[in-house]
Amino acid sequence: MIGKGLVQMLKESRHTTVLSGYGMLSESGYPVLRDGEASYEIEEKYGYCPEEIFSSSFYSTRTEQFFEFYHDVILEAIDIPPGKCFYKMAELERRGIFQTVITRRIFGLPERAGCRNVINLHGNVYNNYCPRCGRTYSVEYIKNCRRVPLCENCHSTIRPNVCLFGEMVDNSIITRAAQEVQKADVLLVLGTNLKTNLCNQLVDYYEGDKLIVVNAEPHFSDRFADVVIHERVDTTLEKIIQELGV
Numbered sequence: 001m002i003g004k005g006l007v008q009m010l011k012e013s014r015h016t017t018v019l020s021g022y023g024m025l026s027e028s029g030y031p032v033l034r035d036g037e038a039s040y041e042i043e044e045k046y047g048y049c050p051e052e053i054f055s056s057s058f059y060s061t062r063t064e065q066f067f068e069f070y071h072d073v074i075l076e077a078i079d080i081p082p083g084k085c086f087y088k089m090a091e092l093e094r095r096g097i098f099q100t101v102i103t104r105r106i107f108g109l110p111e112r113a114g115c116r117n118v119i120n121l122h123g124n125v126y127n128n129y130c131p132r133c134g135r136t137y138s139v140e141y142i143k144n145c146r147r148v149p150l151c152e153n154c155h156s157t158i159r160p161n162v163c164l165f166g167e168m169v170d171n172s173i174i175t176r177a178a179q180e181v182q183k184a185d186v187l188l189v190l191g192t193n194l195k196t197n198l199c200n201q202l203v204d205y206y207e208g209d210k211l212i213v214v215n216a217e218p219h220f221s222d223r224f225a226d227v228v229i230h231e232r233v234d235t236t237l238e239k240i241i242q243e244l245g246v
Contacts, residue, residue, distance in 0.1 A: 006227055007243040009186055009210050010097050017184035018089065019199060020103040020110060021192020023215055024233050028083030028109060031073070042073065055165040063157055067148050070160065074106075075143050078125060082113040085191070088237035090114035095244065098188070100180040104198050106162045119177045121201075122163035132156040174201065181205040188212045190233045193219035 010016060022032050031038045033050040043049045046069055052058065054074070058066045090113045092098045101110045101118045108124040128137040130151035137158050142149050149158040163169055181187060182205045192198055193215055203211070213225040214236045222228045229236050 006212065006229075007240055009212070009227075010188075010240065011244070013097075013185040013210070015099050015184050016097060016186040016188055017180045018098050018101045019181075019187070019189045019192065019202065020089070020101055020105070021190060021196060021198055021215075022105065023191025023217075024083070024085045024089075025105055025107070025109070025191070027085050027191070027232060027234055029080050030077055030107060030109075033073070042069075051165045056167050059157075059159070059164060063148050067145075071143065071146065074125060075139065078107055078139065082109040083234060085232070085234035085237060086110055086113035086115070088234055088241060089190070091241060092237065093117070097240075097244070100184075102177050102180065102198075102202065119173065119180065121169050121173055121177060121198075123161045125160055125162060127161035128158050129161055130154065130156050131159050169201075177202055178205045182207060184208060186210040186212065188214070189225070190214050190237075191216075193217070194221035194224050195219065 026032055033039060033042065039050055046053055046065065053066065053069045086109050089098065089101065089110065093115050099117060101115050102121065103110060103118065104121045106120070106122050106124050108126050110118045126139045128139065128142055129135065130153065133151060133154045135151055135153050137149070142158065142160070150156065151158055181202045184206060185208055187206045187208065187210065189199060189212065191214070194203060194213065209226060211225045212227040213222060214229045214231070214233055216230060216232055218230055
């Protein structure tokens with residue numbers, strides 16, 4: 001059972017905004033590139049750390065190496081389906097418990113699980129475009145180009161519509177996300193702590209007093225939350241669904 005006070009907060013909330021963190025990615029079996037082991041393996045194979053190779057400078061100046069990594073590491077991961085935590089989140093959105101999901105992850109997992117109102121701060125791999133003529137391309141097109149994907153119109157290098165290391169997030173997207181946090185009665189932080197980049201960007205815009213953190217690992221920043229639950233996200237969301245009933 002989960003605390004009835006938490007479920008009551010969610011039921012009474014007119015607008016609940018969710019910040020979906022990297023812990024939900026891990027629960028789904030996706031690699032977290034900056035983790036020590038994964039980062040070491042990438043650097044050993046490609047000669048560069050993820051921050052270097054998945055960057056705008058690499059895309060521009062070492063394009064073949066960029067897309068080798070992009071195909072083998074980033075796009076290889078999209079064959080992994082969303083985990084239970086994302087499907088539970090989508091169910092709660094359908095029930096009207098959650099109104100908005102905000103994430104920095106680029107694999108489109110909330111949408112693939114059925115969430116409708118998602119703000120992808122860093123874009124996602126399913127959207128690709130030609131920087132010269134603007135023609136758009138599917139992720140399947142990029143996957144099928146085993147070398148550098150070129151535009152069929154003008155033969156320019158196609159660009160994944162994601163925010164690479166070293167790039168700024170589009171200001172209009174940040175503004176929209178900040179507005180969703182600001183108007184929330186409940187701010188629900190799932191699978192991350194309050195000192196990660198996702199939270200550092202947005203939590204200061206929250207004006208309410210129902211800041212809830214669900215994260216498996218304790219963190220010193222937990223003291224800034226109003227409610228803290230230390231367990232897997234899918235476990236907590238399942239308990240919320242059970243408490244809500246049919």
